[in-house]
Amino acid sequence: MQPNFKTLSAVALLATAFAAPVSAQTWPEAGKPIQITVPAPGGGGTGDTIARMLAEQLAPRLKTNVIIENKPGANGNIGAAAVAKYAPDGYRFLFSWAGTLAVSPKLYTTPGFDSQKDFAPVALICDVPNILVVNNGQPVQTLKEFVDFAKNNPGKLNFGSTGIGSSMHLAGELFMNQTGAKMVHIPYNAPGTATTNMIANDIQLMFQLVPGIASQVKAGKVKALAILSDTRSPALPDVPTTKELGYPKLQSSTWFAVLAPKGTPEAIVTRMNKEINEVLKDPEFQKKLAAIGATPLGGSSQQLASHLSAELDKWGGVIQAAGIKAQ
Structure with a gap:
């Protein structure tokens, strides 16, 4: 006797229809x-x-x-x-x-x-979010001052990151794209090393992630110019955002x-x-x-x-x- 494939298919579909909800309902x-x-x-x-x-x-x-x-x-x-x-x-x-x-x-x-x-x-x-921080020796106090300074000194400012394609790297590329500034990217293997070198002025700035730099900002070891976001960070509530400062598209996180x-x-x-x-x-x-x-x-x-x-x-x-x- 040949099997009735239509009947078998209907049974299989019916079983599947009932099995899926039961599985989901009993999960996990x-x-x-x-x-x-x-x-x-x-x-x-x-x-x-x-x-x-x-x-x-x-x-x-x-x-x-x-x-x-x-x-x-x-x-x-x-x-x-x-x-x-x-x-x-x-x-x-x-x-x-x-x-x-x-x-x-x-x-x-x-x-x-x-x-x-x-x-x-x-x-x-x-x-x-990423945050723009600069070495204390840089002659700027605000984002606007930094943008002007960077544009007037093409290729003279080095920014550090944790590597090609990292958020710190791409935030820097986005900054240059949005402002027209020209800076040099210096990739590091570890954010701590880059931060140490920035404090020592071996590099001049970073687009660090807030958790990695908040303590140094609070201690006055670096200048925080802007949070690259549309909302302020709970870890550094006194630092303004790029949106507040007139750069709504300069956001990275x-x-x-x-x-x-x-x-x-x-x-x-x-x-x-x-x-x-x-x-x-x-x-x-x-x-x-x-x-x-x-x-x-x-x-x-x-x-x-x-x-x-x-x-x-x-x-x-x-x-x-x-x-x-x-x-």
Whole structure:
């Protein structure tokens, strides 16, 4: 007797239709841990710190262990590429940031993943802005004075960064693009070394991230001229923003987000988004973010998708205009 393929297909479709909602409704299974991959080393970096803070708060809400997996390498590309290949079962997520998600796809010919096609956006977490800081010996006190000084001294000012394509590098390229100034980029392997050299006037300025320079600003070791954002930083509330100072397009930050492998059930993505937003509303969690110079974001998965698309366009334009190549 030949099988009735129409009947079998109908049964299979019916089973699938009923199985998917049940799976999503019972997620996560009791005792089954959720793994969040951070494409950077463990041990106190800003991304790793925020990811672990988030995991700690998500665990009791999801009633299961939330484990951080560190998978560093190639500016985050290795970790992101690995998560893109994980099964979309709701137990694997990626915690990543602007540099990997919005810069690498434009900087590298083959980063190993497509940040829009290979992932389901879950939620924006927070934002850490870049800040323009200069050596105390520079004859400027304001952003306007610095712009004029830089334009009048083309090629004489050196700005440090943590490498080709880093947020500090691209913030400097964006500054030159927006102001017409010409400066020299000096890449370093570590932000601490660059900061030390700036204080010593071996380099004259940096577009540092707020957490990495706030203590030196407060101690008067460097001059902070502007936060490259439209809102002031909770860590340095007295420093004006570039938007306030007449440069609304001069904005640069490292934003952080959670994504899932493409194909993760929508109900699971929605649940994870809901729990993340609840964590971000918690006053104690907000205080912890503020202490490291981060501003909570949150919002829908669609908002993350739109933000990612805009950032890819923005930094892709900066990279192309400056002729930056990955090394």
